[in-house]
Amino acid sequence: MKKLLSVSLIVLLSACASQTTQPEVDDLNSGNNMGNTNLSGSGSGRPGYFNQLQDPNSILSQRSVYYDFDSYSVKGEYREMVLAHAKLLRDNPDASIILQGNTDDRGSREYNLALGQRRADGVRNMMTLAGAGDNQIEAVSFGEEKPRALGSGESAWSQNRRADIVYRGE
Amino acid sequence: MFPDRIKFLFCALILSCGWISFPSLAQLNIEIFGGGAARIPIAIVPFADENRLQQNITSVIGADLQRTGLFKLVDTSGASPHIPADVVFPDWINRGASALVIGRTIAMPGDQVEIQFRLMDVSKKTQLTGLGITVPSSQLRSAAHRIADVIYEALTGDVGVFSTRIAYVLKQGNKYALQVADADGYNAQSIIEYNEPIISPSWSPDGNRLAYVSFENKKPVVYVQTLATRQRHAVANFKGSNSAPAWSPDGNRLAVVLTGQGGSQIFLINADGSGLQRLSRSSSIDTEPNFSPDGRYILFTSDRGGSPQIYRMAVTQSENPNAERMTFEGSYNVSPDYSHNGKSYTFIHRNNNQFNVAVQEIGSRQVQILTNSKFDESPSFAPNGKMILYATEINGRGILSAVSSDGQTKQHLSVQSGDIREPAWGPLPKWK
Numbered sequence: 291m292k293k294l295l296s297v298s299l300i301v302l303l304s305a306c307a308s309q310t311t312q313p314e315v316d317d318l319n320s321g322n323n324m325g326n327t328n329l330s331g332s333g334s335g336r337p338g339y340f341n342q343l344q345d346p347n348s349i350l351s352q353r354s355v356y357y358d359f360d361s362y363s364v365k366g367e368y369r370e371m372v373l374a375h376a377k378l379l380r381d382n383p384d385a386s387i388i389l390q391g392n393t394d395d396r397g398s399r400e401y402n403l404a405l406g407q408r409r410a411d412g413v414r415n416m417m418t419l420a421g422a423g424d425n426q427i428e429a430v431s432f433g434e435e436k437p438r439a440l441g442s443g444e445s446a447w448s449q450n451r452r453a454d455i456v457y458r459g460e
Numbered sequence: 461m462f463p464d465r466i467k468f469l470f471c472a473l474i475l476s477c478g479w480i481s482f483p484s485l486a487q488l489n490i491e492i493f494g495g496g497a498a499r500i501p502i503a504i505v506p507f508a509d510e511n512r513l514q515q516n517i518t519s520v521i522g523a524d525l526q527r528t529g530l531f532k533l534v535d536t537s538g539a540s541p542h543i544p545a546d547v548v549f550p551d552w553i554n555r556g557a558s559a560l561v562i563g564r565t566i567a568m569p570g571d572q573v574e575i576q577f578r579l580m581d582v583s584k585k586t587q588l589t590g591l592g593i594t595v596p597s598s599q600l601r602s603a604a605h606r607i608a609d610v611i612y613e614a615l616t617g618d619v620g621v622f623s624t625r626i627a628y629v630l631k632q633g634n635k636y637a638l639q640v641a642d643a644d645g646y647n648a649q650s651i652i653e654y655n656e657p658i659i660s661p662s663w664s665p666d667g668n669r670l671a672y673v674s675f676e677n678k679k680p681v682v683y684v685q686t687l688a689t690r691q692r693h694a695v696a697n698f699k700g701s702n703s704a705p706a707w708s709p710d711g712n713r714l715a716v717v718l719t720g721q722g723g724s725q726i727f728l729i730n731a732d733g734s735g736l737q738r739l740s741r742s743s744s745i746d747t748e749p750n751f752s753p754d755g756r757y758i759l760f761t762s763d764r765g766g767s768p769q770i771y772r773m774a775v776t777q778s779e780n781p782n783a784e785r786m787t788f789e790g791s792y793n794v795s796p797d798y799s800h801n802g803k804s805y806t807f808i809h810r811n812n813n814q815f816n817v818a819v820q821e822i823g824s825r826q827v828q829i830l831t832n833s834k835f836d837e838s839p840s841f842a843p844n845g846k847m848i849l850y851a852t853e854i855n856g857r858g859i860l861s862a863v864s865s866d867g868q869t870k871q872h873l874s875v876q877s878g879d880i881r882e883p884a885w886g887p888l889p890k891w892k
Contacts, residue, residue: 388678397815398794398808398837399659399882400704401761401768403680404717404724404745407701411719429719430679431701435657 336459339382343457349374355413357451362408364416372416375455379422386426389413390454394447395434403433409453500615503534503557503582508542508564513573514597517565520604524622524644525612527862528846529869544578544587552582559588559615563607571597577607579614589614601646619844625886626849627651627661627670628860632878638672640687643842643885645873651685652692662705662714663886664731670884671695671705671714682716684731695733706749706758707731708775715739715749715758726760728775740773740783748795751775752802759786759796759805767791770807770820786820789827793818795838799845799865806839806848817850817863830867840885841865851881 342348355368364372379385391406391413410429418424439449502525504518525531534557541547542564552560563577578590591610595603602623609620622643630637630650636658641648652658656675663670664684671684680701685692696702700719704726707714711731718727726740726749740746744764751758755775762771765785770793773783787793792810799805802822809818809829817831817839830848839850842862849862854872858879862871874880 397792397810398748398761398768400717400748401745401794403659403701403703404747407719407724408745411723428679428699431719432657432675432680433659435659435675 337382337384339378339385340457340460342378343460350378353455355409355453355455356448357409357453359447359451361451362405362412364412369416372413372455373420376417376420376422379417379426380420383423383426386428386458388456388458389427389429390436390456391429391431391433392436392438392450392452392454393434394450395437395442396447397434399433399435403431403435406431406433406453409451413453413455499530499532500558501532501534501556502559502561502611502615503536503552503555504561505536505540505542505563507562507575507577508540509567510565512567513565513600515600515604517575517600517604517607518561518563520601520644521561521608521611524605524608524620527644527871528612529864530612530616544580547580549582549585557582559611561611568594573597573600573603575603575607579611601642605642605644618846619888621842621844621847621885621888623889624843625667626860627663627884627886628851628880629658629661629882630875630878630880631858638670640670640886651687651690659882660704661882661884662707663884664707665709665711665887667887667889669731671707673703673705682714684714693733695731696727696729704747704749706751708751709753709755715751717747717749726758739775746771750796750798750805752798753800754802759798761794761796769793770796770805786822786825787827797840799841800843801845804845804865806841806850808836808839817848819848819865828867830863830865831861831870833861836861838882838884840883842885843888847885849883849885851883 342350345351349371352371355364355372389410391410393402393406410431414427414429417427437450439446504522506518510517522533526533534555539551541562547560560580560582561577563575566574568574572594574592574594576592579588581588589610591607593603593606605622608622612620624643625640626643627640630639634655635653636656637650637653638658638661639648639650651670654674654676659673661670661672668688669684669686671682673680673682680703681694682696682702682705683692684695695714696716696718698718698720702716702718704717705714713728713730716727716729717724723743724745724747725738726746728737728739729735742762742764744762746760746762748761749758757772758775759770759772761768770786771783772786790809790811794808796805796807804819804821806817806819808815814834815836816829817836818827818829820827833852835853837851839848841848846865847862848865849860851858852861858881859872859874860880860883
């Protein structure tokens with residue numbers, strides 16, 4: 291016998307929630323902190339390399355490394371691009387980037403976060419070996435939380451298995 | 461046989477703290493499937509004068525008991541005893557009831573309500589238990605949950621979890637809300653709302669705080685937030701990613717996963733963010749830590765053997781420096797969560813591209829797979845070990861589901877618009 295009970299209710303989400311949604315952040319780790327990760331534009335006085343980063347003819351305008359399923363190594367076709375960014379960092383000690391690792395959405399969110407981190411760490415290691423400073427790079431992971439392509443299936447998943455290079459102040 | 465389907469509709473008004481605003485509307489639906497063969501037939505007679513209250517009590521009790529899959533509600537029409545002297549036991553025997561709940565409600569001054577209830581054993585014609593409680597009329601639902609807990613405990617011998625709360629993440633469009641609701645899905649409230657993802661909520665053992673991971677700063681950072689005051693602080697905001705918070709049973713420390721020293725590794729940190737200490741030391745992924753109830757062990761997910769599997773390590777490493785592999789079947793076993801007594805844990809097992817909730821008994825290492833859906837995630841044990849709450853997907857939408865620890869009964873909890881995910885079942889309230 292199949293017993294099916296359905297209870298429906300309407301919950302009016304409290305207005306209290308919207309008032310208290312963004313409490314002050316009292317950061318206890320400020321000593322260890324990378325600090326502000328604000329990626330919004332910094333207005334005038336931008337360093338010259340930003341022009342290159344936005345020039346569609348420059349390899350530096352490419353910012354994404356895509357991966358095969360269950361793979362974390364940078365494929366040959368992205369090597370030149372990653373090394374070009376490493377050179378920019380080496381030549382501009384004030385420049386700094388965030389490497390954001392991403393995965394497709396199959397499986398555990400926390401485990402995927404660790405897999406995305408492995409992708410970002412791999413790009414970072416390639417860059418530091420090429421002379422970029424460790425302090426110029428923060429490798430973080432978004433796991434499966436920020437898919438570029440929605441939906442399931444290989445075409446979406448292959449878009450989401452990637453690492454993005456984002457310049458601070460850009 | 462036709463499935464019989466009953467549908468209730470309730471409206472819950474929640475205070476709007478003096479600001480004029482239009483509250484968002486979300487509908488939570490609960491569906492129940494299955495149920496064991498030997499369900500306890502119980503008759504719950506509407507309490508005297510409860511129809512004058514703003515909240516019906518016996519319907520809440522009945523719904524609580526039915527959700528467990530252990531009870532069958534017996535029709536009470538035409539009979540309305542409220543005190544033992546009025547109970548005609550042969551009538552209830554004829555109706556097939558083995559337990560009978562009667563009671564009454566009395567309006568008291570100051571908007572208080574006194575509720576007196578009795579649980580009767582029909583065949584022995586005796587009272588099994590009873591309770592008198594007085595609550596403000598705004599807390600009638602929670603009083604009903606307490607009564608359901610007493611009934612459940614008297615008839616099953618296990619602690620009831622109807623007075624507990626759950627936390628989960630609700631995603632609607634680009635908005636993420638960390639919400640806390642009663643175990644039956646009512647009284648949902650947002651703790652925080654952001655346009656960036658929130659994952660991995662974890663209840664402090666006293667139920668007063670939640671740890672979680674928020675991406676509001678464009679990277680994963682671990683926060684601890686006190687529910688009563690809404691105050692919060694970043695507990696782990698180190699270079700790299702910070703995630704997977706899990707409370708120690710004493711509530712003083714958290715296990716977290718940090719990447720700043722290379723790879724994803726498990727660390728211990730005090731709940732105020734001080735006293736960082738590295739716990740795991742591998743060149744692999746070590747994540748999803750979960751403390752045993754006695755605080756001695758941590759279960760975690762690691763791919764040190766080539767595929768993600770569940771391992772157990774001692775928190776005090778001098779005790780046992782080596783982590784012990786727990787799962788061997790299949791190439792993907794993740795997201796461990798200990799049961800209340802530490803004798804078993806639930807986790808996600810992948811088989812033929814299907815992700816299912818499983819339970820392993822630690823003593824025998826025996827594994828039982830409890831679900832047959834496709835995309836189950838984040839299993840979380842109820843604090844009495846009888847149900848497991850987890851996230852799953854139906855028609856492409858994220859919903860919560862709960863399965864009894866024997867796999868017999870399932871229930872679905874969904875919202876009309878949006879995805880619910882990342883559930884965490886809160887601890888027993890303090891009076892237990």
